[in-house]
Amino acid sequence: MLTPELAAVKAQTLQAIGDLQAQAQLTGEHILVIGASSSEVVGKRIGSGGSLNAAAMIVEAVLEARATYGFHVAFQCCEHLNRALVVERDTLRQFGLEEVVVVPVPTAGGAVASTAYRKLNRPAMVERIQAHAGLDIGDTLIGMHLRPVAVPVRGTLREIGEAHVTMARTRPKLIGGARAVYFFDQES
Template identity: 50%
Template sequence: MLQNDIFTIIGKAVDALQQAGEIAPGGMIVLGCSTSEVAGARIGKGSVPELGQIIASAMLEACRKRGLYAAFQCCEHLNRAIVMEQEALDARRLTQVKAVPQPKAGGSVPAAAWKLLSRPALAVNVQADAAIDIGDTLVGMHIRPVAVPLRMEENRIGHANLVMAYSRLPFIGGSRAVYE
């Protein structure tokens, strides 16, 4: 898969999520990605740092163009902590933890994002407005309830599945409640 294709697909995914989820500037989209799966290997078994660089760059560019924060889920070796700009962590009053993601301890995409961000920080968790999952990384744990699946025509990056979800406010109040 070509670098331009990755940038195009991730840009379309961010657009679709921002539109469907009505995500305002300052909102956050978290990305979970297995470069192993993108390359055709089993998750966690064939990390590709070069792909991590391309995918992290594509996500950062797509989010910045739209006034959104990008966040990146680490793998289970870092307890699925989230890489983001320090500014985003502070604005959301998240709990910061200390580690520097590496391709084999955190993942290739978060490791690349760490180097690309101006002031990288690691949060223990987040409740983002939306999520993109490339390679079945189970990023849904980092979406604010209620998660709504979203599909688009491009549903793969390389060999990896691409799935997305955005959050909506929970409906409360029962049969007499009125919703706009």
């Protein structure tokens, strides 16, 4: 049964991704990493009381947003699987990722990653990526999976359910010195 609290989790997740998309402009050439503690979403300490119902709402929202915007998605597991990621097999191929073998379950991987593994069409597992943007629900520490220059994104929400929300987009490194030019001008 879909409670008002669960419906709010889905709506808030969609809103957060919309806020992130407005700044990150993700397309089919980009990966969005999702780290989410369903325990934190339902008001418990991270890793202490995962909610498959909250996880289902988060995964549904992310997959709806992916269908709308076309980006690729990677769902981060918990530390019991060394924060491995669940991706679609097409993402694995397109980005040249190295597959590892493990199946996330709620007690080793987390409720969100295990739900994503069951919901994706052709799931595959990878140890690491360098995503172009990230949504961290509940302070799950997704930074290790972002490209080197992360830029904080401030959205309209600070929480999803009861979990703190942090978002980032990335940009290419600016290299060079005083003579460097960072934007192409037809007249230069």
